[in-house]
Amino acid sequence: RKEVEQDPGPFNVPEGATVAFNCTYSNSASQSFFWYRQDCRKEPKLLMSVYSSGNEDGRFTAQLNRASQYISLLIRDSKLSDSATYLCAVRTGGTSYGKLTFGQGTILTVHP
Amino acid sequence: GAVVSQHPSRVICKSGTSVKIECRSLDFQATTMFWYRQFPKQSLMLMATSNEGSKATYEQGVEKDKFLINHASLTLSTLTVTSAHPEDSSFYICSARDGAGSYNEQFFGPGTRLTVL
Numbered sequence: 563r564k565e566v567e568q569d570p571g572p573f574n575v576p577e578g579a580t581v582a583f584n585c586t587y588s589n590s591a592s593q594s595f596f597w598y599r600q601d602c603r604k605e606p607k608l609l610m611s612v613y614s615s616g617n618e619d620g621r622f623t624a625q626l627n628r629a630s631q632y633i634s635l636l637i638r639d640s641k642l643s644d645s646a647t648y649l650c651a652v653r654t655g656g657t658s659y660g661k662l663t664f665g666q667g668t669i670l671t672v673h674p
Numbered sequence: 675g676a677v678v679s680q681h682p683s684r685v686i687c688k689s690g691t692s693v694k695i696e697c698r699s700l701d702f703q704a705t706t707m708f709w710y711r712q713f714p715k716q717s718l719m720l721m722a723t724s725n726e727g728s729k730a731t732y733e734q735g736v737e738k739d740k741f742l743i744n745h746a747s748l749t750l751s752t753l754t755v756t757s758a759h760p761e762d763s764s765f766y767i768c769s770a771r772d773g774a775g776s777y778n779e780q781f782f783g784p785g786t787r788l789t790v791l
Contacts, residue, residue: 603765649718661723667717
């Protein structure tokens with residue numbers, strides 16, 4: 563079983579739609595959780611960290627369910643510019659030398 | 675935000691040659707740097723973790739004699755792909771952790787696309 567798993571998609575949605583991605587992780591000792599956005603042929607960029615209480619940043623909402631070991635990302639009112647690959651990432655390790663493990667990414671295409 | 679640079683951004687080489695990729699933290703001291711590899715339509719896979727002044731820790735399945743990592747200073751780490759072969763063609767991305775910041779801060783370089791002919 564992979565440490566971090568995502569549905570690769572692709573998700574094709576019209577502008578204005580709401581879309582949700584899920585990601586599961588296998589290590590129950592994982593401590594930090596993130597969503598990254600990666601554009602084609604570019605490096606990943608941090609979209610948001612995911613906190614236990616859930617957190618929102620504009621049109622983006624991230625949630626963490628430790629009991630079921632999954633994190634989610636909700637994008638509301640999708641824009642064309644949201645088209646990208648969304649990677650979830652999980653950090654394990656109790657010190658500053660923790661390791662960040664990525665899921666394979668979910669491809670999102672927003673069309674007019 | 676913090677900036678991490680990589681050089682070169684793209685390299686094409688013949689099979690059997692060695693290629694060196696540099697990763698620099700431009701405005702912070704990186705006590706830890708990470709090297710990832712990403713094949714097309716796949717995720718980033720951690721290859722190794724390097725700490726300044728000590729030997730790198732390689733992930734399972736990554737040959738340390740083939741992928742030489744040097745982290746000689748707090749702002750520079752290098753990855754050398756020795757005797758590169760076509761199967762080594764990939765997108766190599768480094769990441770650096772700000773030693774003075776929150777341990778959750780990890781910044782990525784723009785990546786190096788390696789093509790081995």
